[in-house]
Amino acid sequence: MVQGKDIILISNQMLDDRYWTSKQYITMELIKNNRVLYVEANYSFGKLCSGMMGKKWPVVPFGRLQDVTDNLYVLTPYPRLPYRNHFQWIGWLNQKLLLAKIRRAAKKLNFERPILWTFLHQTADLIGKLDESVAIYHCVDDWPERFVINKMGRRSIIKVDESAILEKSDLVISVSPRLLVDYEILKAKYRFIENGVDLNSFSIKDTSPQIPIDMNQISKPIIGFVGSIGDWIDLDLYKHLLFSFPNYSFVMIGLNERQKEIAQINQHPNFYYLGLKPQGKVVDYIQHFDVCLMPFNHSRIAEGLLPQKMFQYFAMGKPVVSTDSSPLKPFKKMLYLAENTEQFVTNIQHALEEDHNKMIDRIEFVKQYSWANRIKLYNNAIKEILN
Template identity: 35%
Template structure:
């Protein structure tokens, strides 16, 4: 029996990341919804202070002045104007910010001639935006414990999120910890973990995919990481591993978030910080890895994270060593789990020595079961009953 699809809807997606350059759950989901849906993808506004912390933010002035930008026939991107800082610290500031953004969003919606849209949000602070855009359905896709972010006031964020959870018609969460924490406040909640662009990352195994040139001549084994280096990535763990194993090459592919200190890693000759690479070429870098690592710091934020890179590693077929995250531990038979540098070192050795075609096939099978296509199908299945009432 053919599953019904979510079709012919106008969707306002309030995202926490810009459409480019780093693709996360938001873009993966929106780009896979049937093309009969029209989507306004709203990028996060920067605050008046943001460019002084991160000069790359100045470009957002330009994208705001551009207005609506068409990504493809049914997806439009919009970068709102600057807002006041400290909205995630003071409720009043957030209310002012959402009130300021409302007419700009209404103008974009009017220009696209949206009718009875679905509001699909990823941000707790949009609790003060709900009800102002003429939406017929509110979806909150909760991908992190936002109250645990550095620089946010937990009480403020939790208060906003509780309000949003109560207003939302459907809540999706990515991890069991989030499900347990948010469920008491929801009308309806569903656990939909993250996933991988399986077809893309399986190109790692394609004989025609070349090894990235920066990796060709590195001493083996190559221990690799792909992703943004945020404050929850344990750079101390990576540095200690590199010091313990000077003959191994450690490669980090991805940009460092503003304020992240990489001094210790930069000082180590066997650590190679390659910066951001286009998503299209990531399989070439994974192809040059012998083992992929998932080195998260263990804290309140990561206790409820569903790591994208973990599923992408599985889809590449490469061995994986990870810290014991609740969302990773169920796969402990397929990947190595370690906490301390000593354990990590040993588990990397184990992964190298025990690698076999059967283990790779098992990882690929799990990856196939965790594709974005499947996740989007699950989401549509949960949404459709609300539109048929």
């Protein structure tokens, strides 16, 4: 077990984001035995202005260093210059500014030979400049594809940046076997480690749970989805399901990145978009789902997904119907995988009729994917690199 270490974890999220991902969960596990400096997302000046105008980006006291709890310190960097993924020199300058801020924070905290653990593809210039004992790049997304789809960068620039951090890192962790396939990575430093699940939060706590207020009037059965509604979600499939099951209720919860399309689908009488829910409340909604969905399309991003939500669904024993893809095939005994729209429809019906024992099987199966067990795998990989 790696313990008694100082760790600088560079995230692309604020620590108190409404919906937690691997960064926050990993941090909470690491601080049990180590000191962690959690470096929050440094939003651009453009997003800062949007926040001031009441948009979705928060306005926070940039530049602060907080002592949050035992072993956990949070650094909120100053806003970065925009267009970092469009022009190499802007990305380089942003890294210089971020490096200076992290150095000051690490010095103030008396960090010694820290582990540098970054989730950002554009942080290669930090490696070797923080007196780190080991540098880890934790890849959780197909950044060249994601940023281009969202019109947030040029593929060539992003791939140059990611190539640089893959070369400089001592350890590379990928959450899906389909990520990073375009790069040559030394096998000795590459580890495929799936996402995990917080078994304490995502569990069946009550056999008769209270129904959230905004689900009070939604009739059963409820077919639910939780997660970001991005370009990798097959909304045409969703429309087909709405017509195929007019007496079923379809609920979506999460960050809506396709507002116009969701607004149109929301006209259907059996569709309910309930917005983005706080982290601690998500489980209350999943508990009332009869079937959980992962309705992905066949885009490059979707084909590489091995999502955290799947493990959360499993932890609550829920039957899951998903579009088929190679990263999901190892879980086919726990999932209902569909190769086409017709099979997706059939699988929803099968999921509603399944035996109760399958719920128990999923709950037992997913225990190996607890964040505590993920940390053991990270620890083993780090020790191998350090040795």
